[in-house]
Each structure stands twice: as structure tokens, then as C-alpha cells.
Amino acid sequence: MIFLLKPLFFALITFFVLNLNLSDVGATERTLPDFSLTEDSIEIGPAFDGYTLSVFGVKPKEMSVVMTVKGPEKIVKVEKAKQIFGVWLGKEVVEFRRVPHFYKFYITDDLQQNLSENLKKKSSLGLKNLGLYAENISDNDQIFENAMIAKLQQDDLYALGPKEISLINDNFFKADIHLPPGISTGIFDVNIFWVNAGEIAAHQKKTFKVKQVGLNAKIYGFAMQNGFLYGIIAMLISLMAGFASILIVKKK
Amino acid sequence: MNIYLPIAEMSVSFEAVFAIGILVGFMSGVFGIGGGFLSTPLLIFLGVPPTVAVGTQSSQLAATSSSGFIANLRRGNIDLKIGTLMIAGSLLGNTLGIFIFHLLKQLGQIDVVIALLYVFLLGIIGMMMLFECFMSLSKQKKRAGKQKYFSHHPFFRSLPYKTRFPKSKIYMSALMPVIVGFLGGILISIMGIGGGFIMVPAMIYFLGMPTMLVPGTSLFQILFSASFSCVMHASFNHNVDIILGIMLIFGGVLGTQFGVLAASRIKGLTARFCLAFMITGVSFFLARNLILPPENLYQVVIP
Numbered sequence: 212m213i214f215l216l217k218p219l220f221f222a223l224i225t226f227f228v229l230n231l232n233l234s235d236v237g238a239t240e241r242t243l244p245d246f247s248l249t250e251d252s253i254e255i256g257p258a259f260d261g262y263t264l265s266v267f268g269v270k271p272k273e274m275s276v277v278m279t280v281k282g283p284e285k286i287v288k289v290e291k292a293k294q295i296f297g298v299w300l301g302k303e304v305v306e307f308r309r310v311p312h313f314y315k316f317y318i319t320d321d322l323q324q325n326l327s328e329n330l331k332k333k334s335s336l337g338l339k340n341l342g343l344y345a346e347n348i349s350d351n352d353q354i355f356e357n358a359m360i361a362k363l364q365q366d367d368l369y370a371l372g373p374k375e376i377s378l379i380n381d382n383f384f385k386a387d388i389h390l391p392p393g394i395s396t397g398i399f400d401v402n403i404f405w406v407n408a409g410e411i412a413a414h415q416k417k418t419f420k421v422k423q424v425g426l427n428a429k430i431y432g433f434a435m436q437n438g439f440l441y442g443i444i445a446m447l448i449s450l451m452a453g454f455a456s457i458l459i460v461k462k463k
Numbered sequence: 464m465n466i467y468l469p470i471a472e473m474s475v476s477f478e479a480v481f482a483i484g485i486l487v488g489f490m491s492g493v494f495g496i497g498g499g500f501l502s503t504p505l506l507i508f509l510g511v512p513p514t515v516a517v518g519t520q521s522s523q524l525a526a527t528s529s530s531g532f533i534a535n536l537r538r539g540n541i542d543l544k545i546g547t548l549m550i551a552g553s554l555l556g557n558t559l560g561i562f563i564f565h566l567l568k569q570l571g572q573i574d575v576v577i578a579l580l581y582v583f584l585l586g587i588i589g590m591m592m593l594f595e596c597f598m599s600l601s602k603q604k605k606r607a608g609k610q611k612y613f614s615h616h617p618f619f620r621s622l623p624y625k626t627r628f629p630k631s632k633i634y635m636s637a638l639m640p641v642i643v644g645f646l647g648g649i650l651i652s653i654m655g656i657g658g659g660f661i662m663v664p665a666m667i668y669f670l671g672m673p674t675m676l677v678p679g680t681s682l683f684q685i686l687f688s689a690s691f692s693c694v695m696h697a698s699f700n701h702n703v704d705i706i707l708g709i710m711l712i713f714g715g716v717l718g719t720q721f722g723v724l725a726a727s728r729i730k731g732l733t734a735r736f737c738l739a740f741m742i743t744g745v746s747f748f749l750a751r752n753l754i755l756p757p758e759n760l761y762q763v764v765i766p
Contacts, residue, residue: 257706259467259474288764292757299753300575302762312765358761366510392465392474393510427469427706434470434701442697445705446690449522449712453529456716457537 244405244413245269251417253390254424261392264419265385270405272381274412275319277334277404280388282313282368282421283397289355305345305355312395314341314363315370317386319378327409334404334411338369367391396421470704471515477710479509484523484714491527491715492534492722493729494678494738496659499524500581500745502711511707512765518702523711524689528682530716534723535679542630542676546683548637549644549662553688556648564653577654582750584650588664589743595668596736631672643669644684651688659685660742667735674731 246268253262270276287310293301316336318326331337343356363369368391376386388401398418405413423431434441467474483505487498499520506516535541567576622636643665651658662681666672672680697703726734 255467257467258465260465261474285765290762290764292760292762294756295575297754299755299757300578355761359763362763392467395472423467423469423472427467430469430705434697434703434705438698438701439694441705442694442703445522445697445703445708446525446693448705449526449693449708450529450690452709452712453526453531453716454533456530456720457533 246403251419253421256425263387263389265387268384275322275406276376278317279402280315281311281400284309285312289359307345313368317374317376319376366393468704468707480710481714484711485718488527488715488718489722491531492719493726514702518696519704519707521689521693522708526712527715527719528686530719531682532686541679545640546680548640549684550687552641552644553648556645557652560649560652585742585746592739
């Protein structure tokens, strides 16, 4: 279904863009800030290996665009190894709550140079403005936070820096959101801010869902609701696989 | 090729998991050990959450041990009588071990105990095996079959329920295999592994079983404890990923068959040498990790 929707959406947008180019005069007044996602539900099956969805939006000619994408929140623990009697056995644990498991941010090219701190804060743009906090605060909290962010960046779950929102023309923009294979399931928020002269002129939020489907979803549901039976079945499958291998080898 | 795991909720490389399966299966076939002490860290290294790695491990152990058990049964390499007594002991030990595990967890010392147990147990067992191998190498021709076993100690000889174990050609108290199984069972619950690397040397040196019969008998016992813990993990911790398990099993059953074939061509002493080297090596590696500062001071854990 989704695969059919994407080209259809492209065709629609292209038609729209061409039409607008023909009657470019007075476009600014008629272009109200808005955007759409190519998908509102990403399905994870056994062969899932990451996915890229796109955002298409319209903007008045003079405005710039800022976008953030946040994934489901999780509790993340950062452990620092500690020496006890000369042996590396101990650890100091700092627990971060409500950490978005996925965070990437996007800006139009004209904002690369003049992005004010005020604007960043208001649109919670950039890793510093994510509002990450730990339960048990120690003096070196920043180091723990940095270690956590570095790990998430390594897994391509967090952006290293702002990604580009490309302009199709003066009024249309497009951005690609890449979801890596290690993505977790849940609701993702896409926030877009339209910026005029350094101030936020408009804001819209849309969401998409990442979920397991088919066999994966069935296995997950069964394992969580019926653990004992699932365990018995898992055990029987394992034992049967072991016995079956003997038969195969015997025949050869 | 990447495959998405429904319980671990992440995608892993099929080839990498398959390779781990083959390695572990091979070791299980040759030495009669589960190989959990190797595969759990390897899975965690691939990014599988530790809890899922430990839970899924048990389903793979059930498969490889059942495959190895039958392969050994066909060759007549199992002492079912000793094995059954060990299983009885290990179930008792498992229960006590789970109790100790919870006690240590409440005291907040479980990680320390696990790390030290690994280093000391692996170290002591590995060194003892190496020592024995060298000794028997030098004495092999002169005094074959005149080894001293712990079971010959007057205390163990005085234990009741003396039984003949015709398969292993041993005459000892029926309590001895139960004791070995019991102690192994405690360690299995605390350390979260199959325990083959502890049981195998114990069977050779403590019970004095012929090396030929040890892998099969050990696998017979692991088959039960792994199946038991697979169901327990799935019921209480929801951490058995059957897709990951099946991938490991694919590699595992293949590796086991290679291992059993290899084992029939390797002399008992050589196999013991290899296992002794490996156990000592892992123990040194773990000890080194305790002494040297870790490469990454900070570890990020996302449950």
C-alpha cells in the first residue's frame, strides 16, 4: 500500500509545483505553511534494514524552515567503570529518563550561518536543547550525557549536526528522514517551524508510527502475553531442530 | 543479510549470528560444553541486549545439546546412569542458586561475584587441567591408567549408597554424581551459563569418568538444565528471541556435527589440552580486564 502511495504523492506534488510556477505572481500570499509525510506508518518485518521516508512542505518565499524528528522516549543508563581495591569491578550509574531514542534535526541552507540561540531553544533544536536530565545528578553529569549521545550517534539514531532541508523551489521544500535498522518501535514526532526574520512564524506537528507487523508482531505479542507457552514452544522448536539435524546427517 | 529480531527489537547480521552458532556448536561437539561463556559476550558485542542474549542462549543450548546428545548416544558414549543422578542434583542446585542469586542482587553485589567467580573458577580449572595434561604426557607410557582421583579420597569412599556404574567402570557412592550436579547447578543459576566448562573437568577429575564418556554425559545434563531455563526465562523475563534462537541453532547444529566428527579423531588427551588452554586463556583475558583500565570508561545501557 505504502509503496503505491509514494509515487502518487510525488506526482501530486510535482503537479502542484508546476502549476504554482506558472502562476508565480502573488504566490507568497496564497502559500500557507503546511507539510506532509510520505508515510504515517512504517512497518517492520523480518527483512527490515532501515527505511527512509520524506517530508514535503510548502512555505512562503521569504521564510526559512527548521524541522526536528523525535523517537519514542526510553530510560538510558550510563555506567562509568570504577576501581575497587585496584580492580575494575565497581561502577557509577547515572540514569537518564525520558530520553528520545531517535533525534535528528534539519534546517534550510540559509539558516546555516544565522541560527540564533533563542530560536534553537524555542524549537528544541540541537542536542543541547533536548532537555536531557539525569535522576541522580553528579558533578560530571555532562560527561555521562556526552557518552550517551556519542553512543546514539554511533548507531545513527542521533544526528551529528543539522541535516539539510532541500528547496524544490522558492515555495516547496523536501527532507529525507533516514531510520536506521536499530530503530525502536513507537510514535515519532515531526515538528516543523517556519521562521521569518529569526522569529518563529508558524509551527506544525505531525506523527508517524513505527511498528512490527506480520510474523514479527505475532511473535512479540505471543511472547509478551503468553510467556510460559511461548517458552515451551521455543524449547520444543529447539529440541526438534537438534533432533532433525541428526536425521539429515544420518541420511547423508 | 540483516534480519530484524522481534523480541530484541533490533536487526542483526544473519552471517555473524550463524558464525557464532557454528563456533559454539563445534565446541559443544568436541568438548561437550555449551559454550555459553563465549557466545553470550559475542552476542552482546553484536548489540543484542544482555538480557535477550542470556535468555536466547538457553534455547540454543537446548538445540545443540540435544543434537550432540543423540550423536553421542548413537556412538554409545553416554553414561545414562551417572547423567540421570547429575540431573537430579543439578535441579536441586538450580533452585538454591536462584535463591542465592536474588540475595546477592538485593545486596547489590551480584556483578562483583559473577566477575570474580568467572576469573577464579576458569583460572583454577584451566590450570588444573593443564597441569594434569602435562603430568599424564610425561607419565603416559610408564603408568597408564593409574591416575589418582578425588573420588578415591577416604571421605568420598566412606559415603553410602555404593553403586556400580558399569558403563564408566566405576564403583562409587551414588551421592557423588548428585553432589557434582548440585554444585554445578548452583553455579549455573548464579553465573547464567550452561556450566559445561565446570561439569566436564569435575566429571573427569572428581568422578574419574573415562574421557570418552564425558562430553555425551555432560550434554545429557545440559539438555535438561537448558530446556528448564529456556521456559523459565520466557515465562518470567520475556527475553527469549526465537528468531535469534533459530539462527543460532542453524549454525549450532551444523557445528555440533563437525565437532562430533572431529572429536572421534582427536585423542582424549589432545582434546583436554585444547579445552584447558581455552579455559585458561579466557580466564586470563577476564583477569586482564579487571586489572587494566577499560577501553571505554563509559558504557551506555538501553534496556
